[in-house]
Amino acid sequence: DSGVTQTPKHLITATGQRVTLRCSPRSGDLSVYWYQQSLDQGLQFLIQYYNGEERAKGNILERFSAQQFPDLHSELNLSSLELGDSALYFCASSVPRTGTAGYTFGSGTRLTVV
Amino acid sequence: GQSLEQPSEVTAVEGAIVQINCTYQTSGFYGLSWYQQHDGGAPTFLSYNALDGLEETGRFSSFLSRSDSYGYLLLQELQMKDSASYFCAVLNTGGFKTIFGAGTRLFVKA
Numbered sequence: 001d002s003g004v005t006q007t008p009k010h011l012i013t014a015t016g017q018r019v020t021l022r023c024s025p026r027s028g029d030l031s032v033y034w035y036q037q038s039l040d041q042g043l044q045f046l047i048q049y050y051n052g053e054e055r056a057k058g059n060i061l062e063r064f065s066a067q068q069f070p071d072l073h074s075e076l077n078l079s080s081l082e083l084g085d086s087a088l089y090f091c092a093s094s095v096p097r098t099g100t101a102g103y104t105f106g107s108g109t110r111l112t113v114v
Numbered sequence: 115g116q117s118l119e120q121p122s123e124v125t126a127v128e129g130a131i132v133q134i135n136c137t138y139q140t141s142g143f144y145g146l147s148w149y150q151q152h153d154g155g156a157p158t159f160l161s162y163n164a165l166d167g168l169e170e171t172g173r174f175s176s177f178l179s180r181s182d183s184y185g186y187l188l189l190q191e192l193q194m195k196d197s198a199s200y201f202c203a204v205l206n207t208g209g210f211k212t213i214f215g216a217g218t219r220l221f222v223k224a
Binding site: 002033035041042043044045048050055056058090092100101102103104105106107108 | 144145147149155156157158159160162164201203205206210211212213214215216217
């Protein structure tokens with residue numbers, strides 16, 4: 001157990017639907033990062049939050065949004081889902097906001113859009 | 115823009131040494147990290163280099179040359195359990211986001 005908790009572990013939903021992925025960072029970590037990993041692909045950076053504020057954005061689609069709450073947990077909202085959104089979605093957290101000590105990843109949410 | 119290049123696959127024999135190279139192009143560079151990911155698992159942090167030179171952690175070492183925009187991960191005394199994907203990742207200036215390469219799949223054979 002890495003200390004980063006992601007729920008749900010698996011999600012199957014239909015095209016056009018909306019889902020919410022949840023992440024609780026490791027205790028004491030203020031930064032949360034979201035990544036998307038499609039089959040046999042690298043990790044695509046989506047967005048970073050630090051202590052409730054958005055700090056950096058990657059190639060996140062407009063259909064996707066995220067937020068970090070006062071208790072530091074984060075949610076990634078995916079709407080108008082398409083088949084191509086099927087992927088593993090990872091959340092990671094780190095202590096320093098710059099991530100120089102490395103990120104701790106959760107076990108991921110496997111999203112399947114049918 | 116930014117890009118990272120690393121070999122897609124490497125095969126080595128148990129007990130051997132293997133080097134996984136990574137070259138990067140980025141508009142701002144803060145440091146280079148390496149992560150390991152087993153099939154179906156989460157990436158795990160291996161090392162971070164901000165300055166030129168070699169960092170050693172047990173059987174794994176990581177090297178960085180900022181002037182050459184190049185780094186490598188060296189795995190010694192390979193074990194079957196080292197079979198996994200290895201990602202180099204660039205931490206951008208400001209340190210707010212880490213961009214990952216496509217990964218190198220390492221196969222360790224008996």
